[in-house]
Amino acid sequence: MLRGALAALLSIEHDIEVLGSFADGEQAFQAVGKRRPEILVADIEMPKMSGLELTARVRELYPETRVLILTTFARPGYLRRALEAGASGYLLKDRPSEELADAVRRVSRGERVVDPQLASQIWSAEKDPLTDRERVILRRAGDGETTAELARSLRLSEGTVRNYLSEAISKLHASNRIEAARIARNKGWL
Amino acid sequence: MLRGALAALLSIEHDIEVLGSFADGEQAFQAVGKRRPEILVADIEMPKMSGLELTARVRELYPETRVLILTTFARPGYLRRALEAGASGYLLKDRPSEELADAVRRVSRGERVVDPQLASQIWSAEKDPLTDRERVILRRAGDGETTAELARSLRLSEGTVRNYLSEAISKLHASNRIEAARIARNKGWL
DNA sequence: GTATCACCATGACAACTGTCATGCGATCGA
DNA sequence: TCGATCGCATGACAGTTGTCATGGTGATAC
Numbered sequence: 032m033l034r035g036a037l038a039a040l041l042s043i044e045h046d047i048e049v050l051g052s053f054a055d056g057e058q059a060f061q062a063v064g065k066r067r068p069e070i071l072v073a074d075i076e077m078p079k080m081s082g083l084e085l086t087a088r089v090r091e092l093y094p095e096t097r098v099l100i101l102t103t104f105a106r107p108g109y110l111r112r113a114l115e116a117g118a119s120g121y122l123l124k125d126r127p128s129e130e131l132a133d134a135v136r137r138v139s140r141g142e143r144v145v146d147p148q149l150a151s152q153i154w155s156a157e158k159d160p161l162t163d164r165e166r167v168i169l170r171r172a173g174d175g176e177t178t179a180e181l182a183r184s185l186r187l188s189e190g191t192v193r194n195y196l197s198e199a200i201s202k203l204h205a206s207n208r209i210e211a212a213r214i215a216r217n218k219g220w221l
Numbered sequence: 222m223l224r225g226a227l228a229a230l231l232s233i234e235h236d237i238e239v240l241g242s243f244a245d246g247e248q249a250f251q252a253v254g255k256r257r258p259e260i261l262v263a264d265i266e267m268p269k270m271s272g273l274e275l276t277a278r279v280r281e282l283y284p285e286t287r288v289l290i291l292t293t294f295a296r297p298g299y300l301r302r303a304l305e306a307g308a309s310g311y312l313l314k315d316r317p318s319e320e321l322a323d324a325v326r327r328v329s330r331g332e333r334v335v336d337p338q339l340a341s342q343i344w345s346a347e348k349d350p351l352t353d354r355e356r357v358i359l360r361r362a363g364d365g366e367t368t369a370e371l372a373r374s375l376r377l378s379e380g381t382v383r384n385y386l387s388e389a390i391s392k393l394h395a396s397n398r399i400e401a402a403r404i405a406r407n408k409g410w411l
Numbered sequence: 412g413t414a415t416c417a418c419c420a421t422g423a424c425a426a427c428t429g430t431c432a433t434g435c436g437a438t439c440g441a
Numbered sequence: 442t443c444g445a446t447c448g449c450a451t452g453a454c455a456g457t458t459g460t461c462a463t464g465g466t467g468a469t470a471c
Binding site for chain 4: 415416417418419422423424426427428429430434435436
Binding site: 042127131172 | 226229232262399
């Protein structure tokens with residue numbers, strides 16, 4: 032429904048024509064090959080082929096098509112990878128709806144459109160402080176697995192599991208495993 | 222942006238007029254009081270006031286306005302609570318975009334519009350076994366609040382708080398507060 | 412008017428959780 | 442090749458969490 036609604040939003044503009052809309056990255060890629068649009072508007076997290084891979088493949092095979100990423104995720108890591116893949120724009124879904132048509136026009140003129148707040152964050156973004164072990168254990172603990180279950184399935188002592196959690200809790204300035212998991216998830220680290 | 226796009230989608234239809242669109246439940250409630258629309262389309266999880274509370278208050282004060290819930294969550298618990306609050310329809314965002322205008326028209330005719338798959342689940346769905354106290358405490362504990370914090374802010378002894386959690390854990394067949402909160406959230410009980 | 416039920420409330424106790432001191436091996440720059 | 446650093450691993454200990462037995466209150470049913 033949301034995809035259909037966004038298509039409707041763009042169709043209203045007289046200088047924009049919507050050639051089609053597709054449920055996953057693979058279908059979109061096929062369609063770009065057939066229709067050769069000026070602009071492709073794509074999400075990042077999609078079934079079958081991610082928006083990042085889609086961008087890279089479209090830019091390589093059909094360089095006349097410019098790609099505008101439209102996504103919910105305000106993650107500097109995604110922005111960086113999108114630009115590296117050759118995207119011309121990165122717009123967040125929580126911006127007012129007027130900005131979409133505007134961004135499409137600017138990308139069509141050859142401009143690069145990047146959410147300003149995100150662009151500034153890309154330099155100052157905190158890096159994930161968790162080690163692999165800590166991340167895995169925190170994720171599973173955050174889903175309700177007990178210390179004992181974790182210790183058994185990872186072949187660690189319970190003390191060790193608790194210690195990783197303790198580390199994670201302190202790195203994230205949380206007061207227990209629950210809060211730590213919530214914080215890490217919010218930052219996109221789990 | 223998605224709200225704007227959905228508004229655009231409805232505006233295209235000649236027999237539907239969009240009177241406004243609002244960022245949270247409180248603003249929507251104010252606007253309903255002023256504009257008295259035939260139909261209010263609302264999400265459930267919104268800032269400031271949930272769609273369920275919004276529905277109940279709108280139905281009570283302005284019964285001529287019918288409410289259509291439009292949400293991502295295919296949870297029988299939400300559906301049941303929406304209908305109890307007086308909603309005339311419950312539509313999922315992953316349906317094709319054509320269904321929205323259709324649902325609005327049917328609600329306006331006085332029909333009740335409910336996603337069929339979800340409607341069948343509602344009968345087999347378990348009822349929320351939690352008491353009010355249990356629900357509030359489980360929700361906050363699931364966000365990482367400690368027993369001590371809860372006891373202080375609710376003026377209960379720590380033992381009492383732990384007891385509510387213990388009750389909730391056992392009712393939900395969970396093994397700790399984290400899992401209990403996750404289960405309850407999934408069922409739409411928090 | 413009293414039996415029953417659901418909800419609210421508490422403390423004692425055992426079990427679990429978070430912290431800290433400690434140690435091991437791998438890697439890396441000096 | 443040495444010392445420093447990092448990630449992984451452990452157990453002891455204090456503090457927190459979950460369970461259980463118990464009792465209070467008000468609403469409804471008989």
